[in-house]
Amino acid sequence: MICVVLPAHLRTLARVSGDVALEVPPPVTIQAILDALEAKYPVLEGTIRDHVTRERRPFVRFFACQEDWSHEAVDAVLPDSVASGAEPLLVVGAIAGG
């Protein structure tokens, strides 16, 4: 199972507590994880990536294994430790504003 850590606002919106566990078949990419996340929690559609362009919203970041994956291609394969569930994919609200 893939482990996804959502920011507090999106956990509240999706009415989940703690981390989200998802079944994602290989290859495990950010796009595949987001597709599975939105399928399980449709209320998150449009909050992490734009409804139309499907691009990451400007103030959202993706971190995994202490690396910033925000600017990588969404179909880039994530590390094995993310695919195995040993490490989470973090969806993070960028530090901006007050």
Next chain:
Amino acid sequence: MSKVRVLVGTKKGAFVLTSDAKREKWEVSGPFFGGWEIYHIKGSPLNPDRLYASQSTGWYGQNMQRSDDGGKTWEPVGNKFVYDGVPGTHQWYDGTAHPWEFKRVWHLEPSLTDAETVFAGVEDAALFRSSDGGKTWQELAGLRGHGTGPKWQPGAGGMCLHTIILDSRNPSRMFIAISAAGAFRTDDCGVSWKPINKGLYSQYIPDPRAEVGHCVHHVAAHPSRPDTLFMQKHWDVMRSNDAGEEWLEVSGNLPTDFGFVIDVHAHEPETIYVVPIKSDSEHYPPDGKLRVYRSRSGGNEWEALSNGLPQKDCYVNVLRDAMSVDSLDSCGIYFGTTGGQVYCSPDAGDTWKPIMRDLPAVLSVEVQTLA
């Protein structure tokens, strides 16, 4: 016994304030959607327990919420606002063409005839309608597509469609206003639109009398006289007696005619209210005194209402959707400030008291009068 419910949208959540008809003691619930900007909340006139709320942040975009129990509980509904066809371009701040991009919902206007239908005014300016209680949204594209769209431009707050007035006598007619494009009217349920800005004069655009480009801040109408419109423009308070065909300035003796809000007394269609703000760069009341101005003659002759409002060192603003009225026998007037106060006058403006003093900056105030 009648009661009132005040729906407050703030920079960091929503609040629901309730009182009996005396409007002296208030119960406060909230914050709902803490941390999110709530640009507007409004209830259906047909089913007052049906509320719609616009919830957004710069991080996670737009969400919509619906309550079917008067704000006790909320359910997320549809947040997909997609412009019809190829969106095209409008003017950017520097005069270049800029593609239409959806940012947020500024104003919600539930239908007068169908509790499942609600209209949404959005940034970048467009009008959307839902006929299924907010689950799905379709653009009324005739507004953006009627021809002047490429000339519209954003005001300082963005290019927002912030005012929607449904004609209580003519279900085919609707008025909207956009900053900074102007006011528009449809007479065929939103299929076709015409600019209604004749008589407006705006020195900050190349042609001060242009058909579009005016920074209209808010428009209000009394339900019994929908052809009589009152407008707070960037500068100037205006009125129209003919559904917007022509506008006349009625700023009269106001200390400044800059401001954002304007509203109409529930029982006196010629009694109107504004909150003068010092200038377009100094968004606070003149002389540090928070005063509502009332005209009982539909404009031109104004009286300051200050009893109970701070008259020293007050530097808050009152944003365009942050004033509302109830329809009790003694009409109540309400407004919220960027300093987080919500004021109520239970006697049509003669005296004021704060309902709340320390909320986040208030973006919108709506009032429901409940049986």
